Amino acid sequence: MRTIVPAAELADHVGSEVGVSDWFTIDQARIDAFADATEDHQWIHTDPERAKATPWGTTIAHGYLTLSLLPHLLGQSGIAPEGTVMAINYGSDRVRFLQPVKVGSAIRARAVLSEVTEKSPGQWLTKFSVTVEIQGEEKPAMVAETLTLFITQG
Numbered sequence: 001m002r003t004i005v006p007a008a009e010l011a012d013h014v015g016s017e018v019g020v021s022d023w024f025t026i027d028q029a030r031i032d033a034f035a036d037a038t039e040d041h042q043w044i045h046t047d048p049e050r051a052k053a054t055p056w057g058t059t060i061a062h063g064y065l066t067l068s069l070l071p072h073l074l075g076q077s078g079i080a081p082e083g084t085v086m087a088i089n090y091g092s093d094r095v096r097f098l099q100p101v102k103v104g105s106a107i108r109a110r111a112v113l114s115e116v117t118e119k120s121p122g123q124w125l126t127k128f129s130v131t132v133e134i135q136g137e138e139k140p141a142m143v144a145e146t147l148t149l150f151i152t153q154g
Helices: 007-013 028-038 063-068 070-077
Strands: 003-005 017-020 079-081 084-097 106-120 123-134 142-152
Touching (some): 007 079, 017 070, 063 070, 079 142
């Protein structure tokens, strides 16, 4: 669950791991739905029979599918200021896909709060360094620096 702290205390957590999400399994139905939503039907994602001949031996999740799950995963593992009425995806400074996520694998996010800036009263821009781990694998699926703007009641 996301940690909630008074806004004035956000900066106290910079440089600290603020949480680890639950494991989340990536199944073929999710991969296929993402392919439909993005019109990216490359066979390494959607054709289990053909994918058996790849180095992974099975279909793999789109890298952008893994990235798109960060709001869900960070909702379980991040930190937010007290009184937040909305959190807005503000972008990413860096994203690297280090290893494919095979169908049936479980992933989780490990988040470190890197920066906090008060953009204006009641608006807090946060940067998280996120590592998406694959259960049972040493090498992570992805590392990213993500930006979230928290709007608080004020």
